[in-house]
Amino acid sequence: MKAIRAAFLDFVGDPFFVPESESVRYIPDGLLVIDQGKVKDFGTFETLQEKYAGVAIASHEGKLILPGFIDIHVHYPQAEMIAAYGEQLLAWLNKYTFPTEKKFHDKDYARQIASFFLDELLRNGTTTAVVLTTIFPSSVDALFEEAQRRNMRIVAGQMLMTRNAPDFLINDAQTAYTQTREQIQKWHGNGRSLYAITPRFAITSTDEELTLAGKLKAEFPDVYVHTHLSENPQEIEFTAKLFPNSTDYLNVYEQFGLVGDRSIFAHCIHLDESAFERLSKAGAAIAFCPTSNLFLGSGLFKLGKAKSDYGIKVGLATDVGAGTSFSMLQTMSDGYKVAQLQAESLSPFKAFYLATLGAAQAIYLEDKLGSFDIGKEADFVVLDMQATPLMALRNRGGIPQDLETLAEQIFATMILGDDRAIAATYIAGECM
Incomplete structure (x- = not known):
């Protein structure tokens, strides 16, 4: 058993629907008690100090602790091609992305990038991610194996692609079905690993492949479906x-039976009212990827409409490598700008909710992640809101x-902060 003393912020409600003062739980001097990687107790230091007088207490004085950030859409093979110049989605895929993904048939290479990718997530305070891989099963194994070495909760799956891509990224639909089925049985629920059936997007799948993907979802209803939707007009x-x-x-x-709970659709920029309504009714989630949408010129996601009008589950996502940063703080910053361009304001509490409890709810893991409720997994991030000279002046x-x-301070932190603002990242109570 161990305990952490600091200021704590988490959420007990959805600030898009509940007054922010009622949705936020803020303890300026709190104590988080951890036992076997889970939250055993949580409250003010004054209230709990006598009860846990014999427990070693680590102090993060002057820092703010939040639940670990959850990135619900990110491509680990694209880490090495982030910041690729000059194209919109389809041309960008052909020029940069597909040639990069070819390298991942080599498992040693995949492991090298997976290791870097997961460490970069942790360096930025991200403790859970929904990750896209490649068509090569070894690239999936490499990611899950490296995640288990770090005890990270990762949702991922083999990319399904059978057309409209280079030959080296085309798989036979039946082969991909067999490989995916074997991986579900190997990885889903293995430790903290969870599996996602992952058609890249409709363009690269045939009817046969999507039929087989739907068959897998029907056979394994508690696995995820993860893909792209309505990102770019040409797409x-x-x-x-x-x-x-x-x-x-x-x-x-x-x-093809791929829209329901545990279905995660990235982008969803160019949806009409009917599509929003159907996503809401199905219990599906949207991954809001503001840095990517701005970088590729894809458009402005209608966050207010999706969340406030239709009550759709939404989580923040970096979408590296079209996204320009692993930092969820920088992602919140661009999310704020996307809202401003549509005459809306994304409050700091709403932004941090979308990266913590809101994201956990979007991927149906709110019973395990996203807040400091007793019994949840003790994944959390320690923020230094004075990490740079400018932040220290502002805060x-x-x-x-x-x-x-x-x-005021967390807003300044999300606008000015980046990986330097992450003082520490903890997985299951262990500082990583």
Whole structure:
């Protein structure tokens, strides 16, 4: 058993629907008690200090602790090609992404990048991620094996691609089905690993492949479905030509039984009212990827409409390598700008909710992650809100004692902060 003393912030409600003062739990001087990697107790230091007088206490004085960040859409093979110049989605894939992913047929190479990728997540305070791999089963194994070495909770799966890509990234649909089925049985629920059936997007899948993906989902209903949806106008037009019997892009996935709870759709920029309504009714989630959407010029996600109007589960995502940073703070910063461009304001509490409890709810792991409720897994991040000279100037005065000052400081932190603001990252109570 161990205990951590610091200021703590987490969420007990959804600030998009509950007044922020009621959705936020803030303890300026708190104690988090951890036993066997899980939260045993949580409250004010004053209340708990006598009860745990014999427990060793580590102090993060002057720092703010939050639940670990959860990135619900990121490509680990694209880590090495982040910041690739000059293209929008489809040309960018062909010029940069596909040639990079070819390298991952070599498991040693895949392991090298997986190791770097996971360490980079941790360096940025991200403790859980929903990850895309490649068509090569060894690239999936390498990621899960490296994640288990770090005891990280990762959701991932083999990329399904059977057309409209270079030959070296094309797989036979039946072969991919067999490989995916074997991997589900190997990895889903193995330690903290969870599996996602992963068609890259409709353009690279045939009817046969999507039929087999739907068959897998029916056979293993508690696995995830993870793919892209309505990111780019040219992508949408191409999808309509490839699937003339579908009423819209979302309906392609609906026809094959791939839209439901534990379905995660990245981007969702160019959706109409009907698609938003159907996603909400199905219990599906949207991964909001602001740095990627701005970098590729894909468009502005309608966060207010998705969350406030339709109550869709939404989580933040970096989408590296179209996304420009592993930092969820930088992702929040660009999310704020995307909202501002649509005459909306993303409050700091809403932004941090989307990276913690909101993301956990989006991937149906709120019983395990996303807050400091007793019994949850003790994954958390220690923020230094004075990590740089500019942040120290902006956030003078030490740890806030009230929510108004806290809101000001965490907003400045999400706008000005990056990996330097991450003082420590803990996995199951262990500092990584």
